[in-house]
Amino acid sequence: MISFQTRTDEDELMDDFSITDIRLTSALEQLRVVNRLLGGYATTMAVLGPKLKARSTDRPLRILDLGTGIADFPEYIVNWAARQSPAIDLEIVAIDANPVTVDYARQALAKRLPADLQAKIRVEVADALALPYKDREFDVVMGAMFLHHFAQEKAIAIVKSMNRVSSGGVLINDLHRHPLAYYGIYSLTRLFRASEMMQNDGPLSVLRGFRSAELRAIAVGAGLKRSTVSWRWPFRWLLSTL
Numbered sequence: 588m589i590s591f592q593t594r595t596d597e598d599e600l601m602d603d604f605s606i607t608d609i610r611l612t613s614a615l616e617q618l619r620v621v622n623r624l625l626g627g628y629a630t631t632m633a634v635l636g637p638k639l640k641a642r643s644t645d646r647p648l649r650i651l652d653l654g655t656g657i658a659d660f661p662e663y664i665v666n667w668a669a670r671q672s673p674a675i676d677l678e679i680v681a682i683d684a685n686p687v688t689v690d691y692a693r694q695a696l697a698k699r700l701p702a703d704l705q706a707k708i709r710v711e712v713a714d715a716l717a718l719p720y721k722d723r724e725f726d727v728v729m730g731a732m733f734l735h736h737f738a739q740e741k742a743i744a745i746v747k748s749m750n751r752v753s754s755g756g757v758l759i760n761d762l763h764r765h766p767l768a769y770y771g772i773y774s775l776t777r778l779f780r781a782s783e784m785m786q787n788d789g790p791l792s793v794l795r796g797f798r799s800a801e802l803r804a805i806a807v808g809a810g811l812k813r814s815t816v817s818w819r820w821p822f823r824w825l826l827s828t829l
Contacts, residue, residue, distance in 0.1 A: 594794070597791060601784060601788050615657040615691060619657060626819060628660070632663075633819065633825070639668065649727075650678070650679045651682070651720065654683060654730055654732070654736065655681035655710065661708045666700075666704065677707055680720075681711070689710050725752055729758040730745075730758075733759075739805065758825070772789040772790055
């Protein structure tokens with residue numbers, strides 16, 4: 588019997604860095620589709636978009652993206668920024684702890700973006716639990732579909748580090764642990780014959796997801812001020828200090 592009362596501590600296949608073959612790369616590609624069709628980008632941009640449009644500096648706005656995966660969120664953001672009138676100047680540092688994922692993300696960006704937009708994204712190997720950046724180095728620090736990979740205490744430590752290196756705010760987009768979200772992604776990954784990793788990790792990600800009180804506790808533990816937690820369809824949470 589599946590319980591939705593507490594977060595599971597079962598590891599996802601994507602957290603196994605020994606998996607470096609097509610099982611990983613197929614899942615990374617499929618996550619782009621999930622984020623496009625199931626509200627991932629829209630959830631982040633609902634808060635980040637107005638923040639970027641209200642910029643009050645002539646220098647490029649600097650964003651740090653944690654757990655970037657295939658760097659599809661940075662790809663989406665720089666494309667969005669280039670379409671604004673006037674265009675919004677950005678620099679995004681996208682990090683992931685898995686060197687294989689970082690290498691694949693660099694290849695994906697080289698295929699999907701023109702040279703001028705590629706230059707706005709730097710993908711690096713880095714540990715979110717030990718961010719190698721100075722205090723207040725970035726205007727915005729974000730994580731999308733990332734925090735649920737960590738148990739409560741590590742999640743608090745990560746958010747505290749995000750807050751340390753941000754001068755303008757923290758933005759976290761993650762999953763609502765809910766039966767409809769679980770059975771929905773379980774069914775979709777099988778109906779559309781998603782990869783083995785997606786079929787395993789999609790439902791498991793929901794079980795590792797959050798209730799609002801858990802995210803608020805993380806915000807308090809990390810010392811965030813003026814933070815808000817809002818719900819977005821379908822079954823997404825936004826924790827923000829922007």
